Amino acid sequence: MARDYASAVRAGAMAAGRLHRQLGTQALIEQQGGNVDVFGTIHALDLPLLLRPLKGLLGAYLSAPVPGVLVTTERPMSIQRFTAAHELGHFSMRHDPSLDDESILRRMPMSPEPGSQFQETEADAFAIAFMMPKWLIAQHCARQGWTVTDLRRPNIAYQLSLRIGASYEATCRTLVRYDLISSAIMRELLDTQPRSLKVDLLKDYRPENYRGDVWLLTERDEGVRLDGSRNDLFVLRLKEHSGGGYLWDLDQLIASGFAVVRDEREAFDVEAVGGPVVRRVTAAPEAARRGRMSLNERRPWQPAAAHASLTIDFDLTGPEQEGLSRAERRHLLEAA
Amino acid sequence: MTQLSLGQAADDEAERRRLGDRLREARKYLGLKQDEVATYLKIPRTALTDIESGQRRVEAIELTRLAKLYRQSVAYFTGEDEASASLPVDVAHLARRVADLSTEDRAELSRFAEYLLARSSGGAA
Numbered sequence: 001m002a003r004d005y006a007s008a009v010r011a012g013a014m015a016a017g018r019l020h021r022q023l024g025t026q027a028l029i030e031q032q033g034g035n036v037d038v039f040g041t042i043h044a045l046d047l048p049l050l051l052r053p054l055k056g057l058l059g060a061y062l063s064a065p066v067p068g069v070l071v072t073t074e075r076p077m078s079i080q081r082f083t084a085a086h087e088l089g090h091f092s093m094r095h096d097p098s099l100d101d102e103s104i105l106r107r108m109p110m111s112p113e114p115g116s117q118f119q120e121t122e123a124d125a126f127a128i129a130f131m132m133p134k135w136l137i138a139q140h141c142a143r144q145g146w147t148v149t150d151l152r153r154p155n156i157a158y159q160l161s162l163r164i165g166a167s168y169e170a171t172c173r174t175l176v177r178y179d180l181i182s183s184a185i186m187r188e189l190l191d192t193q194p195r196s197l198k199v200d201l202l203k204d205y206r207p208e209n210y211r212g213d214v215w216l217l218t219e220r221d222e223g224v225r226l227d228g229s230r231n232d233l234f235v236l237r238l239k240e241h242s243g244g245g246y247l248w249d250l251d252q253l254i255a256s257g258f259a260v261v262r263d264e265r266e267a268f269d270v271e272a273v274g275g276p277v278v279r280r281v282t283a284a285p286e287a288a289r290r291g292r293m294s295l296n297e298r299r300p301w302q303p304a305a306a307h308a309s310l311t312i313d314f315d316l317t318g319p320e321q322e323g324l325s326r327a328e329r330r331h332l333l334e335a336a
Numbered sequence: 337m338t339q340l341s342l343g344q345a346a347d348d349e350a351e352r353r354r355l356g357d358r359l360r361e362a363r364k365y366l367g368l369k370q371d372e373v374a375t376y377l378k379i380p381r382t383a384l385t386d387i388e389s390g391q392r393r394v395e396a397i398e399l400t401r402l403a404k405l406y407r408q409s410v411a412y413f414t415g416e417d418e419a420s421a422s423l424p425v426d427v428a429h430l431a432r433r434v435a436d437l438s439t440e441d442r443a444e445l446s447r448f449a450e451y452l453l454a455r456s457s458g459g460a461a
Contacts, residue, residue, distance in 0.1 A: 048407075048452060051367070055438045060445060064424040066456040070448050097427045099434050099445075323367015332405060333372055
């Protein structure tokens with residue numbers, strides 16, 4: 001166990017790095033996109049985990065009779081994932097049992113722990129480094145073409161948070177931790193509520209509520225997989241070469257299990273007549289919560305030759321429900 | 337039918353109902369749906385309903401498969417192995433220190449400790 005704050009942070013981050021190397025996480029995500037599969041990892045390590053409706057606790061780690069982890073069902077997926085990563089940290093570092101409440105989300109550096117132990121600091125550092133490693137943020141920025149300056153914009157920070165599977169606030173705090181933004185910028189970012197970002201993205205479409213997230217998807221998301229929750233919506237913003245007769249085939253989107261709730265075209269360059277436009281489509285998952293969304297830009301009279309395509313594997317079955325995690329459930333039931 | 341065999345039949349029925357209750361509880365605790373489990377066992381859903389209500393006998397093979405799925409020992413379901421764990425000493429100590437720990441959360445912790453114990457004593461796959 002570490003004796004001071006700095007070495008506790010280091011120990012936690014190093015343990016997370018070791019686990020990632022052992023699992024080959026970085027190469028896997030480089031290939032398929034997406035986030036770190038926290039629940040899948042816990043299942044792969046054969047660490048018993050259950051989701052239960054905990055009231056005051058976010059999670060717990062027991063070390064006896066055998067190690068095991070509880071995570072609450074009463075929070076959004078990003079918090080469940082962070083809690084699970086925190087408990088995984090306790091397990092990885094062979095900690096004493098721990099009952100974890102809200103404090104794991106907002107623990108301030110140097111705040112003393114009871115008994116001047118640093119195991120909670122170690123587990124927090126583990127959770128951050130495991131779920132939001134710097135290389136993951138760098139990967140998403142590279143794919144999306146975001147520069148460090150872009151990360152100061154609330155809408156970019158929000159889209160990044162969805163892709164790494166963390167809350168908007170946790171993402172902003174982690175960007176400071178990695179020196180990608182300053183604390184002052186973080187405070188500005190946190191002044192913006194994710195709700196207003198969702199309203200901006202959805203324009204005049206009004207969902208029943210704004211609890212779900214809104215993913216802005218472009219050609220840069222081609223071939224990725226993304227993990228979201230039941231109420232999430234997709235806004236597709238795609239360049240369309242309608243001057244050449246190429247149109248995005250929304251029937252394919254509908255066939256993938258989505259309802260098109262809004263569809264408009266914006267001029268790409270107002271000066272250029274007949275140039276490409278931007279097709280902006282808001283899609284709500286209907287039939288499928290998990291599967292593959294696939295659509296092509298093609299000439300309706302020449303359907304074989306597609307000019308561009310967008311294929312995304314999605315899982316919008318979050319957050320985790322009561323009982324076994326989705327990862328374990330699928331492993332047990334789908335293998336049967 | 338003699339008095340003795342009538343008593344035996346009633347015992348069997350009570351036993352079956354207890355087994356059914358335990359199986360239902362274990363399934364619900366893990367958040368599994370009846371139709372998911374029925375598909376896993378390759379039996380109709382109504383058959384599982386009957387098993388859980390004690391109206392249908394459970395075959396040994398089915399019980400073994402269910403125990404594997406529910407991560408507990410067969411003996412736990414038949415009642416030969418009464419796994420009842422209280423909170424491990426250090427967790428109980430911790431729970432006392434966490435001032436606002438609700439009784440529900442405390443109950444969840446105990447139930448989970450029980451699950452871990454049953455799982456560690458032979459039920460794990």
